[in-house]
Amino acid sequence: MFIVPESEIAGLITPEDAFAAVEATFAAMARGDAYNFPVVREALGEGRQYGFKSGLDRAGAIMGVKAGGYFPGNAAKGMINHQSSVFLFDPDTGRPIAMVGGNLLTALRTAAASAISIDRLARKDAKVLGMVGAGHQAQFQLRAAAKVRDFERVIAWNYHPDMLPTLGAVAAELGLPFEAVELDGMRAADVIVTITSAPAASLLDAHVSPGTHLACMGTDTKGKQEVEPALLARARVFTDEVAQSVTIGEAQHAVAGGLIAESDITPIGAVIAGLAEGRQSDDQITLFDGTGVGLQDLAVAGAAVRLAQETGVAVTVTI
Numbered sequence: 673m674f675i676v677p678e679s680e681i682a683g684l685i686t687p688e689d690a691f692a693a694v695e696a697t698f699a700a701m702a703r704g705d706a707y708n709f710p711v712v713r714e715a716l717g718e719g720r721q722y723g724f725k726s727g728l729d730r731a732g733a734i735m736g737v738k739a740g741g742y743f744p745g746n747a748a749k750g751m752i753n754h755q756s757s758v759f760l761f762d763p764d765t766g767r768p769i770a771m772v773g774g775n776l777l778t779a780l781r782t783a784a785a786s787a788i789s790i791d792r793l794a795r796k797d798a799k800v801l802g803m804v805g806a807g808h809q810a811q812f813q814l815r816a817a818a819k820v821r822d823f824e825r826v827i828a829w830n831y832h833p834d835m836l837p838t839l840g841a842v843a844a845e846l847g848l849p850f851e852a853v854e855l856d857g858m859r860a861a862d863v864i865v866t867i868t869s870a871p872a873a874s875l876l877d878a879h880v881s882p883g884t885h886l887a888c889m890g891t892d893t894k895g896k897q898e899v900e901p902a903l904l905a906r907a908r909v910f911t912d913e914v915a916q917s918v919t920i921g922e923a924q925h926a927v928a929g930g931l932i933a934e935s936d937i938t939p940i941g942a943v944i945a946g947l948a949e950g951r952q953s954d955d956q957i958t959l960f961d962g963t964g965v966g967l968q969d970l971a972v973a974g975a976a977v978r979l980a981q982e983t984g985v986a987v988t989v990t991i
């Protein structure tokens with residue numbers, strides 16, 4: 673089997689590679705060729721979380737698991753708090769194929785999902801990108817979004833305003849003017865990415881103009897929330913996986929409140945595969961509830977293994 677160390681990932685896989693791999697697996701999910709296995713997630717005490725996201729993509733010939741979690745004591749030990757590794761297996765024989773560092777891949781596959789939603793659902797003439805959130809993932813989100821539309825400027829709000837200059841530096845690197853705004857300033861945005869760990873809605877229905885596309889990427893657990901549920905009732909809602917959207921995604925609140933039903937939510941893979949309509953008018957609000965599925969991790973890990981084999985950086989071990 674191959675080992676692709678975390679330290680090699682940045683030199684191997686580009687945002688474009690991640691976009692292509694995640695788009696293919698979303699389409700395979702919609703066609704019934706790929707599915708996610710039930711997620712295991714355990715609280716270990718003292719704020720530590722550990723779990724397993726796994727699945728099978730028959731079309732991509734990939735089966736495997738991402739094992740990972742959140743360890744708040746790591747920063748004091750000089751490590752990042754989120755730690756994950758991906759293990760791939762041959763779907764025909766069950767033999768292990770590869771172990772791949774999963775930390776950077778997680779950021780790339782999450783940003784890819786958001787960018788796919790913008791590419792498929794945002795108005796073609798979108799010019800203003802709104803960012804709600806300015807943490808670790810936000811930088812990847814901004815870079816990926818900038819690849820799929822010709823944005824002319826970025827406006828941003830963050831609960832902790834002191835974190836905004838780091839995001840502003842990424843915008844500057846991309847050649848985009850950057851301005852910190854209050855939440856009601858988001859009315860100027862054509863696309864809004866939310867990527868926070870908030871426990872309650874920050875962005876309200878009144879902060880969003882008709883025709884906006886939202887990629888709500890931060891809510892991946894029961895109890896997190898980024899936007900007011902009324903916004904989902906006003907929008908056409910899409911997701912990576914409906915089962916996750918209604919339980920751990922942003923839609924959990926609107927569904928629990930009876931504002932929308934599970935049947936109102938369209939898998940983005942169905943749009944990619946030509947099985948469902950995306951945006952229906954320039955005035956429509958579209959909202960992608962990105963919850964993060966195991967198949968995204970397997971797709972980008974598979975791409976990393978292929979590239980590592982081609983470039984000779986994969987370490988081969990016999991087990």
Ligand code: NAD
Pocket residue numbers: 778782804805806807808809810830831832835867868869870871872874889890891892896962963964965
């Ligand atoms: P981070 O810790 O680096 O940043 C957290 C962000 O949330 C910051 O912008 C912070 O200011 C903001 N925030 C914290 N408390 C808040 C509050 N009460 N109200 C509003 N904002 C608040 O985290 P990160 O790595 O950037 O991850 C952000 C979120 O994305 C997390 O919830 C994480 O679990 C989630 N995530 C989702 C996926 C997915 O596939 N959907 C993948 C990775 C991470």
